[in-house]
Amino acid sequence: MQQFAWQVHLGGDTDDERRRQLEADPRFAGFVAERGDALLRYGYVLAGNPHDAADLVQEALLKLRASWPRLRAKDNPESYVRTTMARLHTAAWRLRRRELLAWDPPEHGHHDALPSEDEQAMWEALSGLPRKQRAVLVLRYYEGLSDEEIAAALGISRGTVRSQASRALGKLRSAVGEQIEEGVGSERGEWR
Amino acid sequence: MNDIEERLRRTLGHAAERAPRLTAPAAERLETGYRRRRHRSQALLAAAAVVVIAGGVVVGLRAGGDGTALPAVRVSDVPSAMTSATPAEPVEKVWPQAVWKMPVKDSEGRELHPVALTDEGTLLVKAWREVEQPETLYLYDLAKGDLRKVAEVPASGKSRTVAANFSMGEGAVAWWTWAKTSVRLWTVPLSGGQPRQVAEHKTGGDVIDNLAVAKGAIVFSTMKGGVFSVPLNGGQVTPIERGAGLHLLSWPWAGSPGAWSPKDGAPFTHLVNLETGQTSDAAPAREGEQLLACGVESCITTMSGGARAFTRLRDGSKQQEVPTGFQIPEPPSQSRFYVRTLRSDTPGLGLYDLKTGTLVDLGIGNEAARGEVPVADRAGRMMTYRTGNTRYVIDLSRIP
Incomplete structure (x- = not known):
């Protein structure tokens, strides 16, 4: 994911451009239709629940909509939205404003638990992490970003990315460890 | 990748499959929401534009106005920042008396965010580590550069809660915090002390949209x-009779629709003076125009398609054309000041004065690409932004 470069499009001074800024943009609608679900998946792993996921997606898409007339061909709206979502999440943005986006459970039905117990334990342990740590892990292990890219996306230093990641992994280790000691004995020691 | 990392990667991948799916028509709803937000910004803009109080009287609300004829404005009369060939001068050079x-x-390394200017040359400042979770309130002496602590903002339990709408008045600062089904109202003397929870008000999840200190009370x-x-000093939260169903704009004015309900029309077209009962209804939009929002003093309209925008007093008089193309629908503080882009090739923000046609460089360059924009206080008197290791505070009331 490359850092979104803000491009100010000053052609917007013509009447035509101005009008475009105020009118519904079919390209925006197309982007939402095409990428909405993927963004919601990303929001879900970032936030851990469908409500906050929808909030994050909505907020980020509204920001994208506002910048849309200034986007140029070389800008990547998806990376803009993803960066915005990660930043919103770490900014402890919380007053619920979901008012626009409705969501349905996934096609195969909404399961209460992940198929495997160790993944379910991991998912629950993730919910105990501070937002920034969770975001760093999601960007690294879900988005597959390098630490440098994560630093750029979250607006923090590379050192902070590394320290947050290692602290988060440490917490997961001990949390998941406890889970396993309580329950799934067979996996004990796997991660130690 | 070690085991825990591999397991984490798998978990996230599988969890993503359980994510909800967007229901149609998401794009249309976002489009609606986007417009609503634009309106809201415009409402804030209008609200911030109009707090011009002289001796307790809001200037500009005299019904009927003074009968001034509307000036004819041609597009070519409107100074355009976009076509300006001469680079804008830095704000501290053009308006040195206004820049701090x-x-x-x-x-302690916490970020300082100015809230509002006092009349004594100080600035109320909140400090936080996490965005919008203020920990400490300070008064900053602009001339001396001293930071004096007013109070610690209490945290609720382990985690900090969002504390919002810090407002000053009558020697006190008031704010509210959110507690899911209720709101808590707080106050502390501006001279310093321990914040006190004045009241808790059950709202069933509803939140506060504006708050002020007036008449020995917190009004919200x-x-x-x-x-x-x-x-x-604490006591019962009581509804203000004249304010039923209304939204506080700026004491003593409340009105409807609220800034958050523009589907009901342009915000604050209807106003009530909560003290006297005087009402004011904005002049309807002219033909071919649409009212965007109103404040205590003026309203903003656009022509269909947004090709041109105008501000006028609530009675429809004293028209001024607002050049479109300003980058951020930020409050035109003091009814005059708009944030605009400076250059076509690189990021950069300027401040445009509607009254004189002056455009100054705010010194926000690449920071603009990261979303740094000047933020106005709710009275529209002050604007603040950060560039590098300097925070700028612009006292707009000192610009002649």
């Missing part, structure tokens, strides 16, 4: 409508 610079952090309104008051 201050540190961006306190001694909620998103769903209704103006309430509670004595600063």
Whole structure:
């Protein structure tokens, strides 16, 4: 994911451009239709629940909509939205404003638990992490970003990315460890 | 990748499959929401534009106005920042008397965010580590550069809660915090001390949309409508009769629709003076125009398609054309000041004065690409932004 470069499009001074800024943009609608679900998946792993996921997606898409007339061909709206979502999440943005986006459970039905117990334990342990740590892990292990890219996306230093990641992994280790000691004995020691 | 990392990667991948799916028509709803937000910004803009109080009287609300004829404005008369060939001069050079610079952090490394100017040359400042979770309130002496602590903002339990709408008045600062089904109202003397929870008000999840200190009380309104008051020293939260269903704009004015309910029309076209009962209804939009929002003093309209925009007093007089193309629908503070882009090739923000046609460079360059924009206080008197290790505070009331 490359850092979104803000491009100010000053052609917007013509009447035509101005009008475009105020009118519904079919390209925006197309982007939402095409990428909405993927963004919601990303929001879900970032936030851990469908409500906050929808909030994050909505907020980020509204920001994208506002910048849309200034986007140029070389800008990547998806990376803009993803960066915005990660930043919103770490900014402890919380007053619920979901008012626009409705969501349905996934096609195969909404399961209460992940198929495997160790993944379910991991998912629950993730919910105990501070937002920034969770975001760093999601960007690294879900988005597959390098630490440098994560630093750029979250607006923090590379050192902070590394320290947050290692602290988060440490917490997961001990949390998941406890889970396993309580329950799934067979996996004990796997991660130690 | 070690085991825990591999397991994490798998978990996230599988969890993503359980994510909800967007239901149609998401894009249309976002489009609606986007417009609503634009309106809201415009409402804030209008609200911030109009707090011009002289001797307790809001200037500009005299019904009927003074009968001034509307000036004819041709598009070519409108100074355009976009076509300007001469580079804009730095703000501190053009308006040195209005520009203050201050540190961006306190001694504990917490970011400082100005809230409002006092009349004594000080600035109320909140400090936080996490965005919108203020920990400490300070008064900053602009001339001396001293930071004096007013109070610690209490945290609720382990985690900090969002504390919002810090407002000053009658020697006190008031704010509210959110507690899921209720709101808590707080106050502390500006001279310093321990914050006190004045009241807790059950709202069933509704939140406060504006708050002020007036008449020895905290006056606030909620998103769903209704103006309430509670004595600063504590006591019962009581609804203000004249404010039923209304939203506080700026004491003593409350009105409808609220800034958050523009589907009901342009915000604050209807206003009520909560003290006297005087009402004011904005002149309807002219043909071919649409009212965007109103404030205590003026309203903003656009022509269909947004090709041109105008501000006028609530009675429809004193028209001024607002050049479109300003980058951020930021409050045109003091009815005059708009944030605009400076250059076509690189990021950069300027401040445009509608009154004189002056455009100054705010010194926000690449920071603009990261979303740094000047933020105005709710009275529209002050604007603040950060560039590098300097925080700028612009006292707009000192610009002649």
